[in-house]
Amino acid sequence: MKNSSVQDSVKKAAVDLFASQGYATTSVQQxxxxxxxxxxxxxxYFRSKDDLLFAIYEQLLTLQSEHLAEIVDSGLPTDATLRAVCVDVIETSIDYLPEGTVFFRSVHMLAQDRQEEVTRRRRQYHDDFARIIERGQREGLYRVDVPRAVLVAHFFSDVHYLSHWYSPAGxxxxxxxxxxLTDLFLVSLRSGAGQGTR
Incomplete structure (x- = not known):
């Protein structure tokens, strides 16, 4: 078995087992x-079960971060940039739905340093995402009556909820x-959206 095949096989087996019987009750032997x-x-490749759980999610974090950088570097107008990033986040989250679902159920069981690393990586991604919104606000495209942190949380709450209702067989x-989902978010983000209403 090739090296990459070993890693992929182990991660796939771990995802399947963590999903079916839980992280805590799954043994390395299984x-x-x-x-x-x-x-x-x-x-x-994986020093421990903890290392394996982190690797399952780190793969998605890395992929999304690389895609975001590529989209931002492409020089698209702000609105097109944000749209492309939103679409990518949702599509890649769906591609890795089992991995994301398993991780978020079990992240509290990670060692403290691993939890801090995940928090740091996710915060970095959210900060980069927020900078696109900030750019749009400076250009007069996006509303400024709601804190950026709330706008970012609004989008990612939809992403994190995908596993509760989305099915590839749907x-x-x-x-x-x-x-x-991107259209709904961008409409809510437009300058003037919701302003002056109660």
């Missing part, structure tokens, strides 16, 4: 048996869902 590898092979594709 993971390696399901993955068809030895403990030695697993420990070559009638709408991930692209349609991404477009719909």
């Amino acid at each position: 993971i390696v048996e399901a993955a068809g590898v030895t403990k030695g092979a697993m420990y070559h 009638p709408e594709s991930k692209g349609e869902i991404a477009a719909q």
Whole structure:
């Protein structure tokens, strides 16, 4: 088995087991048996079950951060930039829905330093996302009557809730869902949206 195959097999087995029986009650032995590898092979890439849980989510964090940087660097107008980032966040979150679901159920069980690392990485991504909104506010595109932190939380609350209702077997594709949620967010963000109403 190739190195990348070992890592992927172990992560997939861990996601399946964590989802079906929980992180706390899943043993390393069960993971390696399901993955068809030895403990030695697993420990070559993951020092512990804790390390494995972090790696499951770190893969998505890294992917989304790389995509955000590419979109921002492409030089699109602000509104098009934010739209592209929102669509990417939703589509990649759907692509990694099992991983994200498992992680958020179990993140409180991570070692403290790992929890702090996740918090730091997520805050960095949210800060980069907020800077796009700030740019749009300076350009007069987006509302300024609501704190940016609230606007960011509004978008990501929809993303984090996906696992509670979205099914790949449903009638709408991930692209349609991404477009719909992005449109709803951008409409709520427009300058003048909700202002002067009660």
